[in-house]
Amino acid sequence: MAAERERERASEDQRYEHEDGRGRTEQRSRAQQPDGVGGGEHVRVAVIGSGFGGLGAAVRLRRAGVTDFVVLERRDAVGGTWHDNTYPGCACDVPSHLYSFSFAPNPEWPRNFSGQEHIRRYLERVADTFGLRPHIRFNCEVELMSWDPEELHWTLTTAGGGRLTADFVVSATGPLSDAKIPDIPGLEGFQGKVFHTSRWDHDFDLRGKRVAVIGTGASSIQVVPAIQPEVGKLTLFQRTPAWVMPRADRKITGLERWLHTKVPATRALRRRVLWTVRELQVSAFAKHPDLLGTVERLASAHMKRAVKDPELRRKLTPDYRIGCKRILLSNDYYPALAQPNVELVDSGLREVRGNTLVASDGSEAEVDAIVFGTGFHVTDMPIAQRVKGADGRTLAEHWSDGMQALRGSTASGFPNFMTIIGPNTGLGNSSMILIIEAQLNYMVDFLRKLDILGAPGPADGGRARKVALEPRPEAVRAWNAYVQDRMSRSVWNSGCDSWYLDANGRNTTVWPGTTGEFRNVTRELRLEEYEVRRAPAGGTDGTGGPGGSAARSAAPGRAGRATATASFLAGEDG
Amino acid sequence: MAAAAAAPGAGPASTSAPRTAIGSAAGLAAGGAVPGYAPPRPTRELTVRSADGIRLFAEVYGDEADPAVVLVHGWTCSTAFWAPVVRELTAHGLRVVAYDQRGHGRSGTGTPYAYSPAVLADDLCAVLDAALHPGERAVVGGHSMGAATLVAAAGRRQLTERGAALLLCGAGVRSLAARARVLPLRSPRIRIPAQRLVLRSRAPLPPAARLTRRALARGAMGPAAGREQIDLAARLVRACPRWVRAGWGAVLDELDLAAKVPHLTMPTAVVAGTADLLTPPVHAREIARALPDCRDLHEWRGIGHMTPLERPEAVADVLRGLARDHLPHPDTRNGGRTVPATAADGAAVPAQHPAEAAQDWADPAREPAQAAQHPAEVRAAGPTAETADGEETL
Numbered sequence: 001m002a003a004e005r006e007r008e009r010a011s012e013d014q015r016y017e018h019e020d021g022r023g024r025t026e027q028r029s030r031a032q033q034p035d036g037v038g039g040g041e042h043v044r045v046a047v048i049g050s051g052f053g054g055l056g057a058a059v060r061l062r063r064a065g066v067t068d069f070v071v072l073e074r075r076d077a078v079g080g081t082w083h084d085n086t087y088p089g090c091a092c093d094v095p096s097h098l099y100s101f102s103f104a105p106n107p108e109w110p111r112n113f114s115g116q117e118h119i120r121r122y123l124e125r126v127a128d129t130f131g132l133r134p135h136i137r138f139n140c141e142v143e144l145m146s147w148d149p150e151e152l153h154w155t156l157t158t159a160g161g162g163r164l165t166a167d168f169v170v171s172a173t174g175p176l177s178d179a180k181i182p183d184i185p186g187l188e189g190f191q192g193k194v195f196h197t198s199r200w201d202h203d204f205d206l207r208g209k210r211v212a213v214i215g216t217g218a219s220s221i222q223v224v225p226a227i228q229p230e231v232g233k234l235t236l237f238q239r240t241p242a243w244v245m246p247r248a249d250r251k252i253t254g255l256e257r258w259l260h261t262k263v264p265a266t267r268a269l270r271r272r273v274l275w276t277v278r279e280l281q282v283s284a285f286a287k288h289p290d291l292l293g294t295v296e297r298l299a300s301a302h303m304k305r306a307v308k309d310p311e312l313r314r315k316l317t318p319d320y321r322i323g324c325k326r327i328l329l330s331n332d333y334y335p336a337l338a339q340p341n342v343e344l345v346d347s348g349l350r351e352v353r354g355n356t357l358v359a360s361d362g363s364e365a366e367v368d369a370i371v372f373g374t375g376f377h378v379t380d381m382p383i384a385q386r387v388k389g390a391d392g393r394t395l396a397e398h399w400s401d402g403m404q405a406l407r408g409s410t411a412s413g414f415p416n417f418m419t420i421i422g423p424n425t426g427l428g429n430s431s432m433i434l435i436i437e438a439q440l441n442y443m444v445d446f447l448r449k450l451d452i453l454g455a456p457g458p459a460d461g462g463r464a465r466k467v468a469l470e471p472r473p474e475a476v477r478a479w480n481a482y483v484q485d486r487m488s489r490s491v492w493n494s495g496c497d498s499w500y501l502d503a504n505g506r507n508t509t510v511w512p513g514t515t516g517e518f519r520n521v522t523r524e525l526r527l528e529e530y531e532v533r534r535a536p537a538g539g540t541d542g543t544g545g546p547g548g549s550a551a552r553s554a555a556p557g558r559a560g561r562a563t564a565t566a567s568f569l570a571g572e573d574g
Numbered sequence: 575m576a577a578a579a580a581a582p583g584a585g586p587a588s589t590s591a592p593r594t595a596i597g598s599a600a601g602l603a604a605g606g607a608v609p610g611y612a613p614p615r616p617t618r619e620l621t622v623r624s625a626d627g628i629r630l631f632a633e634v635y636g637d638e639a640d641p642a643v644v645l646v647h648g649w650t651c652s653t654a655f656w657a658p659v660v661r662e663l664t665a666h667g668l669r670v671v672a673y674d675q676r677g678h679g680r681s682g683t684g685t686p687y688a689y690s691p692a693v694l695a696d697d698l699c700a701v702l703d704a705a706l707h708p709g710e711r712a713v714v715g716g717h718s719m720g721a722a723t724l725v726a727a728a729g730r731r732q733l734t735e736r737g738a739a740l741l742l743c744g745a746g747v748r749s750l751a752a753r754a755r756v757l758p759l760r761s762p763r764i765r766i767p768a769q770r771l772v773l774r775s776r777a778p779l780p781p782a783a784r785l786t787r788r789a790l791a792r793g794a795m796g797p798a799a800g801r802e803q804i805d806l807a808a809r810l811v812r813a814c815p816r817w818v819r820a821g822w823g824a825v826l827d828e829l830d831l832a833a834k835v836p837h838l839t840m841p842t843a844v845v846a847g848t849a850d851l852l853t854p855p856v857h858a859r860e861i862a863r864a865l866p867d868c869r870d871l872h873e874w875r876g877i878g879h880m881t882p883l884e885r886p887e888a889v890a891d892v893l894r895g896l897a898r899d900h901l902p903h904p905d906t907r908n909g910g911r912t913v914p915a916t917a918a919d920g921a922a923v924p925a926q927h928p929a930e931a932a933q934d935w936a937d938p939a940r941e942p943a944q945a946a947q948h949p950a951e952v953r954a955a956g957p958t959a960e961t962a963d964g965e966e967t968l
Contacts, residue, residue, distance in 0.1 A: 062692035065726050065831045103687060129625035129688045131696060449831030 027492050027554075045069035045350045045447070046156055048142050048383070051080015053436050055123060055422035056101060058132045063103075066447065070159065070166075071132065074141035078127045078374065079120045087200040087219065089226030089367050090116035093329050094230040098274040098431040099268065101126065107260030107267050113249045113329070145169060146388035147415060152466040152535050154416065167466070168450070170443060172381040172420040175509070176376045176481065182214075186352035193351045193369040197223055198376070209368040212357050216242050218328055220373030224342070225332035235357070235365040239348040240497070241315065243299045275515070278430035285323050285428055289491035296322045306334035312464035315346040321431040321498035323428060354498055372516045377401065378509055379502035381572030389413040390470070402509040406471040406479050406529060407522050408435075409442050414472035416450070418443060424483050425518070426509040434515040442522040449525050453532060468533040474531035478481035486512040593730040611656045611806045622673065622704040625696040631680035632673035636664035641713075641901040642706055643893050644736075645672040646698060648718025648744065649822050650814035652679030654806070655717070659882050662890030668897055671705045671712070673697075677818030686821025691831060694719070695727035702732045706929055712736040715889075715895045717882050718853065719822060721745030722829060723861050725861075728837035739869075739900040740842040741893055743881045745861055746853035747831040755851040756793040768844050773823040776816050796849040796878030802881045812829065825928070834863040847877030847884065866915055869896075 013480050036356040044066060047057045049072040061069050073121050083494055092099050096109040096118070110118060127133055142160040148155055154169045179196040187194070195201050197219040211231045213220055216238040224378050228234055231336075260267035284291045299322060307313050316337070318325075337344055354367045384395035390413055398404075398413055405411045418439070446469065454467040460546035487493055490512050492500050500509045512517055616633035624630055633653055643663055649657040653672040660670045674681035676689070676697055684693075698714075707711055714737045716724045721742040727733040746753070752762075759765035779786050789936040790811060791804045799807075842865050846858035855873055862871040872892065874885060882889045 059688075059690075063690040063825075063828065065829075065834055067692045067695055067726075068729065105687065128626070128689070129685045131688070131693060134625050173968075189668075273825040448830065448833070455833070455836065 012042065042153070042162040043068055043070050043164060043166050045168045046145075046154065047071045047170045047172055048166065049073065049080055049172040049174060049420075050078040050123075050127070050136055051082065051172065051174050051175055052101075052123065052433055053439075054078075054080065054170075054268070055126050055130075055132060056433075056436050056440050057102065057170045057172055057420060057443060058135055059101070059130045060132065060444055061125070061447075062132075064444045064447065069135060071136045072140045072142055072163070073136055073138050074154070074159075076138045077124070080122045080172075080174055082116055082119045084177070084198045085200075085219070086118055086196045086202065087223050087226075088530040089222040090219075092116075092119060093218065093220060094431045095274050097271045098278070101433060102271075102437060104129065105264065105267055107264070108257055109252055111249060111251055113247060117204065142383075142386060144386050144388065144391075147390050147417070148532075149390050150248070152415075152468045152533060161510045164191050168416045168418060168447060170384055170418055171387070173381065174380060174560050175421055175426070178377045178382045179372070180375050180377050181351070181372050182374055184349055184352055186354075187370075189354060190352050190370065191355050192367060194372070195370075196372045196374070204369065206231050206369065210366065211235070211369045211371060212237065212349075212365060212367040213371045213373055215373035215375065216240070217373055217375050218326060219375070221328050221330050221333040222372060223373055225330070225336035228336040228339055228342055231341065233343070233367075235343045235345060235358070235367060236337070236344045237347065237359060238315070240320075240323060240325070241318045242328050243300065243318055244328045244330050244333055245295075246302050247331050249331070266471055275430070275434070279514045279516060281429050285492070286490045287488065288511045289323065289489075290322050292322050292491060295498075299327075303334050307338050308337070310345060311339065315344055321491055321494045323491040324494050324496040325498040325500075326428065373516060375499055377497050386492045387417070389416065389417075390415060402502045402504055402506045404474045404476055404480050407442065408511065408518070408562060409439055409522065410446075410471045412473045412476045414470035415531075418446065423508045424480075425511050427515065428510060430515055435511065435518055438515070438519040438522045441519070442525060445523070445525045449527065466535040467531040469525070469527075470533060471529055472531055479529075483512065591760060601925045611657055611802045612850060613657050614660050614664070614919060622700050624676070624693075624700040626693075628676060628682040628697075630673050630676065630682070630697055631699060632671060632701055634669060634671050634705060635660050636669040638665075638669065639733050640667050640669040641897055642669045642671055642710060643897060644702065644705070644712050645714035646714070646715045646720030646723050647668060647672070647678070648716075648720045649818050649826060650678070650811045651717075652813065654679070656680050656882060657729075657806070658886030659890050659893070662887055663893060666788060666890070666894055668894065671701070673701045673705070675723070675822075677821065678814060683815070683818060686817050687824075689821045689825050690841065691722065691825060691829065694723040694825075695730055698723050698727050699730050699732035702736045710738055713737075713739045713741065713893055713901060715741035715743065715893055716745070716955040717743040718745065720880065722747060722826075722831060725831045725834050725838065728834040730802065732748050734839070737840050739840055740838060741845065741889075741896060742842060742858075742861060742938045743845040743852060743889060744847070745844065746829070746857035747861060747876055748829060748831055750826050750853065752854060753854055755854060770827050773827045774820055775823070776820040778816055779812060783812075784810070786871040792851075794852055794879045796847055796876050796884055798876055799884050800878070800879060803880070807880055807883060830912055832860075833919070835865055836860055839866050840898070841867050841869045843872065843896060844868060845872045845874070845889065845892060847879065847880050849876050850879045850881075852879040 015474050025124055045061060045068070047054050047061075047069060048071075048308055050058075050071050054071050054073070057076060058069070058071050061067075075083055076557070091113050093113065095112050096106070096114040098121070098210060099114075100106050100109070100122060104122075106122055106125075114122075123428055127136065139160070140162065143157045143159050143282075145154050145156040147153075148165075149263040151165075153165045153167050155163065155165050156169070157163050161234075176198075179198045193201065193204050195204075207230050210233045211227065212235045213224055214237045216236065221242065221244065224234065224236060244557070260270070300317070303316055304313065316334070316381055336342060343365070345359045345361075345363055345365070346481050347363065349357055350360045351358050352370075355368070358364050380396070384403075387395040389395065389398065389411075391414070395411060395414060398411065405419065405423040405557070408419075408422045408425035411422075420436055420439050420443075421432065422439075425439070426432070427435060450469065452469055453469075487510070489509050490507075490510075492498070492507050492510050492512070500507050502508050575947045614635055616635050618634040620634070621631050622632050623631040631672065633652075645653075645656045645659065647653065652674050656670070657674050660672065663670050676693060676717070702712075704716075714724060714733070716722070721744065724733070724737075724740055724742060725745070725747050751773055752766050754769050755765075756772065758764050759768060787804055787808045790808055793801055794807060795804060844858045844862045844865070846853070846855040848855055856871070858871060862868045870892070872888075874881065874888065877884050906929050
């Protein structure tokens with residue numbers, strides 16, 4: 001499979017080479033440099049990551065007329081999580097017609113729930129169609145970015161030793177990017193193969209092997225049925241069972257695809273219907289978890305149809321309200337578990353002794369390979385350790401008590417910086433692309449406000465002044481109080497341990513409302529929630545050259561705000 | 575032009591009496607030889623690859639040794655749009671480079687939903703690099719979406735290195751739908767959404783050619799526009815595929831490049847028609863005020879959106895003036911020095927700073943005073959000037 005993918009990629013590359021001629025070759029040669037970032041380059045915007053968030057940001061930037069930006073990608077291809085996760089059976093839980101950009105319709109989706117390869121190819125095509133390739137620097141992992149309060153810009157250092165400065169940073173690294181592997185005693189002594197679902201080793205042949213899968217989350221329930229027919233014996237370690245709903249997956253017929261191509265309105269209608277249904281579900285999750293009992297009975301019946309063994313049924317029945325942990329969709333998970341070569345261990349993995357795995361309840365299993373389906377660092381995003389704010393402390397330090405951001409996007413102490421899919425933006429039931437696009441509206445408005453505030457005034461001698469916007473701590477607090485208040489009644493806080501909750505049990509990942517509401521609250525950047533930082537007139541020039549003895553503007557407070565608002569209004573009227 | 579002056583009745587039937595009077599006056603003011611509206615014969619054709627691999631079709635007219643003018647056409651037009659201007663310029667010893675914007679004319683279409691201002695800038699930069707001699711600088715002129723192209727390319731290396739001076743005709747960089755007065759609807763609450771719909775419409779043009787002509791003449795051209803001019807415009811618009819029209823229309827609807835204008839650091843002239851309903855002169859005044867080096871703001875009475883079609887000689891004169899002042903080899907070829915002073919020459923007299931001139935742009939009463947800055951236009955100025963544009967200030 002890996003070889004096939006490689007071949008396909010190679011032929012794709014060849015096609016590009018052929019089609020794009022000159023421009024493409026130039027890009028390639030630049031991409032082949034250690035990490036494609038020259039020393040001392042300055043850009044207006046640096047986007048980190050080239051998954052849905054990063055590519056979407058790039059498209060929206062170009063639409064807003066901003067072309068002075070780079071997209072930094074640590075891998076050698078776009079796709080983000082859809083590039084990394086190549087495990088067998090990998091697919092999306094949201095119908096493809098909703099799980100795609102509104103501005104890049106794809107009438108050709110092959111299935112209701114398309115697989116990883118189709119989603120990855122869709123993102124490749126987005127990168128080509130929107131002319132994003134010249135902006136992307138591959139093999140360019142950001143090591144550190146720090147805010148320079150004097151020059152009012154971010155300095156980014158990359159793993160290859162490159163350095164660049166940017167006025168504005170969009171961190172689109174995503175919550176599902178850094179694999180989380182639990183610290184299991186004795187794992188280093190294990191002789192067999194070990195890998196995480198997001199780093200699937202396609203060269204390792206599982207046929208006839210004894211395989212352990214750790215975890216029963218969204219990745220695992222897709223892996224298990226995909227590898228079960230091949231492996232000799234499959235042992236599944238489960239700490240907590242998940243609610244699994246039937247998956248209404250089917251091939252999208254040629255007729256539908258033809259119709260979607262010829263009459264785009266039908267595609268738009270399809271998306272609208274998918275979206276509306278999910279919007280209507282939200283209030284049950286967020287306000288009336290007691291209504292979800294019916295859904296539980298549905299999921300229960302779904303399980304009982306495939307699993308006849310009462311003992312297995314008992315193990316697979318969750319004891320928490322459906323929706324509290326992520327609801328999983330699968331038609332073949334339960335039938336796979338009922339197969340004779342699968343054993344379900346109703347307990348977490350405690351330790352590894354040689355090639356024997358020992359569960360917390362003492363049961364043992366000897367295996368040849370361990371697959372960790374243990375998810376990602378979601379509530380402790382590793383990128384936060386690499387972002388240094390105005391006070392020299394990292395974002396991770398600021399967030400040591402849990403992530404906190406304003407409108408899911410910006411963090412106090414981190415001017416001109418925003419996170420795509422930041423704190424409290426996740427969804428339990430709908431497409432994250434909707435959230436991403438809402439945040440991109442916020443990003444475009446952020447840049448627009450920076451432009452307006454930085455426009456040269458009468459005293460500036462026609463030179464634009466550098467401006468930075470930083471969320472006020474009060475505004476961040478107020479926003480999070482509001483979000484947590486809404487969260488209190490929701491199903492996510494109904495008493496279960498999930499990856500939505502951080503170490504303190506606070507839900508810092510889910511947006512407790514509809515995507516429409518989120519779109520509304522991120523429609524524009526409200527200046528009253530921000531401090532304006534300015535370089536003094538004539539201090540720094542646009543490229544942050546030497547000689548800028550800038551200081552922070554007059555102490556944050558009323559005066560700064562009034563000026564900001566006044567000059568904003570002036571910009572509007574003019 | 576002569577046609578317009580000779581037969582004012584040939585203009586759109588909706589023109590009121592005073593407008594016609596102004597129109598014919600404008601026609602007379604600009605009067606001269608009948609310009610040819612047929613596409614001129616290029617000396618060289620070339621295909622340019624844009625950053626994303628799309629092929630763009632470009633033409634070069636005139637002698638390769640002459641100083642160059644690059645022309646960028648607007649929405650739903652093509653290189654043919656510049657025909658009369660090209661004739662004027664090449665006759666006066668300038669070389670002209672014109673190209674078909676993406677999706678228009680003979681250029682590749684790409685994906686209309688992926689169109690963006692950045693794409694416009696990419697395409698222009700590719701053409702500047704490919705069509706000009708190494709290291710050569712040129713005067714770059716854009717009309718409507720072509721003017722937006724220049725603004726979108728502000729700060730790009732190619733435009734900074736190649737652009738000696740710029741001309742923006744019928745330009746608008748933001749709030750296009752909100753400020754346009756194309757649809758004769760009084761209430762902005764109805765007019766603005768309706769205009770946005772028109773911008774983004776994929777609907778085919780009405781089959782009745784006369785209807786399209788009428789609508790076009792009313793919406794895009796001044797009351798004095800002659801039959802030949804309207805014919806050419808109608809031909810161009812009809813030739814534009816409707817999905818390309820909708821694709822770029824969506825870009826124009828969302829256009830907001832105001833922040834980029836201050837980055838156009840080269841000497842720039844701005845041209846607007848006072849009867850322009852598509853991009854009323856508020857746009858031009860706003861842009862002129864934001865430009866760091868605005869040399870002239872020309873407002874031509876009774877002229878609509880299609881300035882290069884409606885007054886090709888005057889537009890060519892402005893371009894020639896810019897070429898003479900900012901390109902290394904001034905125009906010394908046949909006839910170049912013998913052409914009588916026209917609008918451009920008059921306007922080359924340093925006017926008051928545009929920023930001052932435009933400070934009261936919302937006040938229509940100020941217009942005649944400002945028009946007096948441009949001698950050639952005084953004759954066309956009338957107290958009954960269209961002031962519709964001044965009302966829409968937001």
